[in-house]
Amino acid sequence: MPERLYSVDEANALLPQVQPVLERIRQTEAVIAKDSGLAAVREKASQNGGGTPTVKTLAASRQLQKDLAQIAEWGIILRDPSIGLIDFLHERKGKTVCLCWKLGEPRVEWWHPIETGIAGRTHL
Secondary structure: OOOOOOOHHHHHHHHHHHHHHHHHHHHHHHHHHHHHOOHHHHHHHHHHOOOOOOHHHHHHHHHHHHHHHHHHHHOEEEEEOOOOEEEEEEEEOOEEEEEEEEOOOOOOOEEEEOOOHHHHOEEO
């Protein structure tokens, strides 16, 4: 898939669609992590026919795959699902940079060079 470059306005316009997907990713990862905490018990139980993942975990895994595919389809880079941190590729002064946004922020207001990550976050 070719790189998608977003303007600030395009990134902000997509946020109402992106936000619920990121919230769902965060929730489904929590469900999967909680269930995988029982992995050792399940491994031992598998000898007795009880080792298959729960229906809830399977459903969460399918939803997570669907949501991650949607993020990729939009051309968005998911940096940290636990806080809903994403980057939109953007052209700034002839260079490709990242517009940086995370859940809870009202709009895209930050950017950083690709190589610095969030540590290089600068206000637009």
